[in-house]
Amino acid sequence: MKVYLLNSGSLVIDRSNVLWNIDPGIPVRFPVYSILIDHPDGLFLFDTGYDYEHVQRVLPFEEPIQQSNETIPEQLKLCGYTPEDIPVLVNSHLHFDHVGGNRFFTKGKTVLHRKELEQGRNPEPFERYGYSDKQWDHADANFETIEGDLEIAKGLHLYETPGHTIGHYSLLVQFENRQPILFSFDAAYTHENLEKEIQSSFHIDPVAGVRSIRRVKQLAQEHNAEIFVSHEMEAFQTYKKAPDCYEG
Numbered sequence: 001m002k003v004y005l006l007n008s009g010s011l012v013i014d015r016s017n018v019l020w021n022i023d024p025g026i027p028v029r030f031p032v033y034s035i036l037i038d039h040p041d042g043l044f045l046f047d048t049g050y051d052y053e054h055v056q057r058v059l060p061f062e063e064p065i066q067q068s069n070e071t072i073p074e075q076l077k078l079c080g081y082t083p084e085d086i087p088v089l090v091n092s093h094l095h096f097d098h099v100g101g102n103r104f105f106t107k108g109k110t111v112l113h114r115k116e117l118e119q120g121r122n123p124e125p126f127e128r129y130g131y132s133d134k135q136w137d138h139a140d141a142n143f144e145t146i147e148g149d150l151e152i153a154k155g156l157h158l159y160e161t162p163g164h165t166i167g168h169y170s171l172l173v174q175f176e177n178r179q180p181i182l183f184s185f186d187a188a189y190t191h192e193n194l195e196k197e198i199q200s201s202f203h204i205d206p207v208a209g210v211r212s213i214r215r216v217k218q219l220a221q222e223h224n225a226e227i228f229v230s231h232e233m234e235a236f237q238t239y240k241k242a243p244d245c246y247e248g
Helices: 052-058 072-078 114-121 191-196 206-223
Strands: 002-014 027-039 042-046 088-090 109-113 143-146 150-153 156-160 169-173 181-185 226-229
Touching: 002 072, 027 072, 042 150, 109 114, 114 143, 169 206, 181 206, 191 206, 191 226, 206 226
Parallel strands: 042 088, 088 109, 109 143, 181 226
Antiparallel strands: 002 027, 027 042, 150 156, 156 169, 169 181
């Protein structure tokens, strides 16, 4: 099994949005990435980054930087694939920086939490920026909704970690010959979120969010897994990026 991290560029938010209400007025540039898994059962893609034109139009204050080779089609090309080769796209949640390339996937199915699909189509007013990119809900999208924890393929475990959004999932990847990796997605932007048990300011349920942070930590301990956080530049710079991969 091979796990590729697909670089989608970077954005800027205030530090008080990384750690809820902590240190306002400090801009933080953070990475955005997706995950491609070449599994014995086929290819699985988790999230699709952000769409540069959408962010420039709707959220220009997040100062997007995305090179021409950092779109999902170009990142897949680095791994030898095209969007048409992907039979399963899994969305951890439907915020704009995780669905920007969904529109390229017209052949396979899109797997996500049932509650997330409902919320993405009818978000609360305070969630309008998070769910601002609606291109994921295109005419060719074939949605398969799920609930609860489940193993979607051998060694690929989805765990419910709500709070950031109502139907958020984190992913545990168990290899045969290396340490497991637990992708927190936006249950924890950074290792500091984990250490201090403070979630980001973008959430629907802060209490559930803290419990999900604790769940991520507990899962990592139970499975002796390395946690890969979603939006920490310092950590991301140490990760292997496509076309390099984690294999085992």
